[in-house]
Amino acid sequence: MTETAALEVRDLTASYGPVTALDGVTIRAERGRITAVLGANGAGKTTLLRSVSGLVPTSSGQVLLGDRELTRASAETIARAGIAQVPEGRGVITELTVEENLRLGDLLGTARRRQRHRLEQVYALFPVLAERRRRDAHSLSGGERQMLVIGRALLCAPEVLLLDEPSLGLAPQIVAQIFGVLRELVDHDGMTVLLVEQNARSALSIADAGFVLNLGRVVAGDSAAVLAADDDLRHAYLGF
Numbered sequence: 547m548t549e550t551a552a553l554e555v556r557d558l559t560a561s562y563g564p565v566t567a568l569d570g571v572t573i574r575a576e577r578g579r580i581t582a583v584l585g586a587n588g589a590g591k592t593t594l595l596r597s598v599s600g601l602v603p604t605s606s607g608q609v610l611l612g613d614r615e616l617t618r619a620s621a622e623t624i625a626r627a628g629i630a631q632v633p634e635g636r637g638v639i640t641e642l643t644v645e646e647n648l649r650l651g652d653l654l655g656t657a658r659r660r661q662r663h664r665l666e667q668v669y670a671l672f673p674v675l676a677e678r679r680r681r682d683a684h685s686l687s688g689g690e691r692q693m694l695v696i697g698r699a700l701l702c703a704p705e706v707l708l709l710d711e712p713s714l715g716l717a718p719q720i721v722a723q724i725f726g727v728l729r730e731l732v733d734h735d736g737m738t739v740l741l742v743e744q745n746a747r748s749a750l751s752i753a754d755a756g757f758v759l760n761l762g763r764v765v766a767g768d769s770a771a772v773l774a775a776d777d778d779l780r781h782a783y784l785g786f
Contacts, residue, residue, distance in 0.1 A: 551610075552577040552738035553598070553629070553706045558607030560597045567593040569762040570607070575706065578736040580728060582753035582770065584746045584784055589759040591742040592634065595708045598740075599631045600624045611706065628705035634714060636691040640684035644675055647683050647694055651701035661701070668697035671727050689720035696724070700731075706738045707731070713745045721745075725752045746784035750774040758783050 551574040560568040568590050575581040583591050596602040598609055600621035609616045616624050630651075638647050648668060652661055669676035672693040678686065686694060692712055699707060709728075713721040729752050731737040743749035750756060753770040758779065766779055773779060780786055 551575055552612065553740060554608075554610040555594070555598065556608040556610070558594070558597060558604055558609065560593055560602050560604045562593075567602075567762050568597060568604075571759070571762070571764055573757045573764065573767065575738050575740045576755065577738050578732055579754040580732055580739040580741055580752055582746075582749040582756035583740065583742045583759060584744075584749060584756055584773075585759035586783065586785070587744065588761070590762040591744075591759055592710055593762075594759070595631055595633075595710050595740070595742055598624075598708060599629060601631075625702070629708065630699040630702055630704035630706070631708040632695050632699045632710065632712065634710040636688065636695050638683040638686070638691050638694055640682060643680055643682055644686070644694060645679040648675070648698050648701055651698035664701050664703060668700055671700075671730070672697055689716050689724070692716060692720075692724060693727075696727070704737070706740065708740045708742075710742045711744060712741070713743060713748055721748060728752060746780070747774075747786045 553575040555571055555573050558568050558571045559566065571594060573583065583594060585591055593602055597604050600619055604618065611627050611629060614627060616627060648665060674690055675693055675697055683694065712724055725748065728739055732739055741749055741753060750770045750773060756770050756773045757764050758766040758773065760783055765783060766773060
């Protein structure tokens with residue numbers, strides 16, 4: 547019997563007015579693995595994450611977290627079920643300190659002792675945030691802000707972490723550091739990561755599996771190694 551995926555999307559369709567952004571998309575994110583969703587701008591990658599998170603309404607299909615049906619549930623219900631999204635753009639509240647921003651991620655209002663434990667876990671993953679915990683967030687670099695928004699999502703201890711273009715605009719060494727943390731979360735903590743990236747080469751270097759979207763449809767899905775080795779696929783859809 548096939549093991550239940552941590553996250554499964556079945557035949558999902560979503561539109562913006564007359565424009566179909568997702569057209570029968572089916573993907574699986576296996577437990578304790580990094581699954582990359584790749585494709586050019588306009589392929590439907592961000593819409594997929596926003597649909598899973600309950601931020602974009604869907605017209606048909608299903609979203610399942612394990613055996614739990616979350617199709618068309620509210621964004622709050624989905625977050626409380628164990629899905630956390632790190633959106634593109636590194637949005638932080640610049641007037642608040644690093645630690646105040648992190649505490650905003652505790653949607654469930656956990657006990658103070660448990661919250662402190664989770665904060666220390668985030669600081670262990672991103673030591674630079676620990677060093678700057680009392681500073682206002684406006685003082686952070688772009689890479690540090692990306693670490694902050696990932697850390698904020700981790701504070702609610704999600705089962706599945708969704709990330710939208712975390713490497714966008716960052717220096718290669720910062721991307722490598724952030725991707726290394728994602729790999730650590732998967733390998734040591736058993737987290738499930740669904741990673742949307744336009745930087746296909748970098749994403750496939752840390753992913754276990756991947757799906758390629760084009761114009762709202764899945765055109766390929768396989769192990770990361772197989773996708774990276776497919777020259778025709780890479781040249782047609784992935785740009786390297």
